[in-house]
Amino acid sequence: MEKRPYCMMVSASSLAAIFEDKAISAEAVRPLLESTPFILVYGITPTGRESRAVTDLTDGLISAVISFDRSEHSFQVSRTAPQITAEFSGLTFGPSNAEIDFGLAVKQPTANLLELVSINNLPTFAFFKRRNSSVFLLACRDIADPAASSDGFLLDSARKYFSRVVPTLMFLRYVYGNQNWHNPRRTANLIIDDPLLRRSYGFLNYSRLVNEMDRCDLAITVGFIPSNHRRTYHSTARLIKEHSNKFQICVHGSDHTKGEFATTNVEELNTRIRCATQRMRSHERRTGVPYAQVMVFPQGKFSSVSLSLLKSHNYLAALNSTITPEDLGSLHGLTLGDLLSPAVCRYSSFPLFARRYPKGLANIAFDLFLSKPALFAEHHDYFKDGYDKIREFAIQVNSLSERLQWTGLEELIERTYLQRRVSADTVACRIFGNRHVIDNPEPTAQRFIILKKEDGETPLQNVTLNGSKHPYELEGGYLTLYADVPAASAVAVAIDYRNTHPYDSGKHAGAFKQQLNVSLRRYLSEVRDNYLSKHDKLLSLAYRIKDRKSFHN
Numbered sequence: 001m002e003k004r005p006y007c008m009m010v011s012a013s014s015l016a017a018i019f020e021d022k023a024i025s026a027e028a029v030r031p032l033l034e035s036t037p038f039i040l041v042y043g044i045t046p047t048g049r050e051s052r053a054v055t056d057l058t059d060g061l062i063s064a065v066i067s068f069d070r071s072e073h074s075f076q077v078s079r080t081a082p083q084i085t086a087e088f089s090g091l092t093f094g095p096s097n098a099e100i101d102f103g104l105a106v107k108q109p110t111a112n113l114l115e116l117v118s119i120n121n122l123p124t125f126a127f128f129k130r131r132n133s134s135v136f137l138l139a140c141r142d143i144a145d146p147a148a149s150s151d152g153f154l155l156d157s158a159r160k161y162f163s164r165v166v167p168t169l170m171f172l173r174y175v176y177g178n179q180n181w182h183n184p185r186r187t188a189n190l191i192i193d194d195p196l197l198r199r200s201y202g203f204l205n206y207s208r209l210v211n212e213m214d215r216c217d218l219a220i221t222v223g224f225i226p227s228n229h230r231r232t233y234h235s236t237a238r239l240i241k242e243h244s245n246k247f248q249i250c251v252h253g254s255d256h257t258k259g260e261f262a263t264t265n266v267e268e269l270n271t272r273i274r275c276a277t278q279r280m281r282s283h284e285r286r287t288g289v290p291y292a293q294v295m296v297f298p299q300g301k302f303s304s305v306s307l308s309l310l311k312s313h314n315y316l317a318a319l320n321s322t323i324t325p326e327d328l329g330s331l332h333g334l335t336l337g338d339l340l341s342p343a344v345c346r347y348s349s350f351p352l353f354a355r356r357y358p359k360g361l362a363n364i365a366f367d368l369f370l371s372k373p374a375l376f377a378e379h380h381d382y383f384k385d386g387y388d389k390i391r392e393f394a395i396q397v398n399s400l401s402e403r404l405q406w407t408g409l410e411e412l413i414e415r416t417y418l419q420r421r422v423s424a425d426t427v428a429c430r431i432f433g434n435r436h437v438i439d440n441p442e443p444t445a446q447r448f449i450i451l452k453k454e455d456g457e458t459p460l461q462n463v464t465l466n467g468s469k470h471p472y473e474l475e476g477g478y479l480t481l482y483a484d485v486p487a488a489s490a491v492a493v494a495i496d497y498r499n500t501h502p503y504d505s506g507k508h509a510g511a512f513k514q515q516l517n518v519s520l521r522r523y524l525s526e527v528r529d530n531y532l533s534k535h536d537k538l539l540s541l542a543y544r545i546k547d548r549k550s551f552h553n
Helices: 012-020 026-035 048-057 082-088 157-179 206-216 234-242 266-287 304-312 336-340 361-369 388-398 409-414 511-530 536-552
Strands: 007-011 038-042 062-066 075-077 103-106 113-119 122-130 133-138 186-193 220-224 247-252 291-296 317-320 352-354 374-378 404-406 418-423 426-431 435-440 446-453 460-465 473-475 478-485 489-497
Touching (some): 007 157, 012 048, 038 157, 082 157, 113 157, 157 336, 157 361, 206 234, 206 388, 304 317, 361 388, 426 435, 435 478, 446 489
Parallel strands (some): 007 038, 038 133, 186 404, 220 247, 247 291, 317 352
Antiparallel strands (some): 075 113, 113 122, 418 426, 435 489
């Protein structure tokens, strides 16, 4: 293995202090700056001493650091260095934050300075060669701390975090390559919530959807409501089976009642998950359509306890548009590092994947850049105006990365992990869930050190490698196992947990009435989706009646 490269990261204020310190001779500083292969100067602000330090470092190439008088300016990412800017190449988005983002005034245009990210046509992140060094300059007030507490909101991630997170990661990836934690894959999947598996549901027609899926090479998942397990048309089931590598179903609640997974009652949650799983298995037996053991929460509401119960039922993961549990509120404890991870594993060490609505290309680039899968959420009304919208959106998403593959949901989750090379024949691998397929594309055998966070709350039953029991260690909050993977092959890792929680048999008084109410709710929802949604005035009237009823209740 090649010698590990080294770099220097220094704040502009520290650089200024070094230059100003009379006890430190220029003869000592210059050789260090000129011989270090990679240097990042961050925290560059318009402060006079910092500007002078940057001007001195660049031999006058940067003449000043400029403040912006308002926050209406966008980030403009160059196309000229995709090996550095990756998924963000060519994007314009924003606005930037005038309180922390600044511009570098270049004395005169030169081919030696590569502008990677600009604001108002001034570089804010740039790169130039100085003697034997590659020097990166970042005019942002600070670098984000992954351990800092987070508000837990994913909306507008790119705008909120870009300058404080992404340029620094671009630098580190440029320096260390595959020695950084990364996912070699870029994957995407569209999840459509709620629809029955009939010929059509609302504005969604399955034959047309499959035609578009084949045409654009999409991967689509239906968030299937388990209580509909007896209502699938055989023709639609056959259509799904014929495209099972890219067209799948997953579990969307159980009865799809309001907040059914937001409770903290262990028995209720255990009963609902058990019931949902039984219904999905029944549906698979009746139709032959397999399902991904992945939970999509109805109305996006869940509790931290529900994640623990899903783990004990050996679910692969949960998907949601928000990542803050209902029971914890502002005490969710999420850090910025949790938001930046491919999956949030803060609660019971169970993977919760975030998904977005199909808009905002910069946020999608942000996710892909961070090795997250691009997961999208929609409903039948996304297709109200036909299928041009999904086609155009797919073209936009595909343009972000040549490596992007639309992948079936189960495979997507099983192959979402982080890895980094630690020696010529050893790779460290961080997994998130209980089922993963670890790939070794190399022409030689590799040893994988596989790590998974474990809180010890859910009893472990066994760990297998390619179906055979495999030794593992539990220490320091991590499960660790070692796998020797032959050249150009893969291994399947499986971790089985044991559910020891009580559940309700459902034979109690009131169960029939409860199911009647559930059926009525679903029927009314289907009337809305299949009929009222196609008549705007009727739909508006229905919502007004509903709101008035809710107000009086």
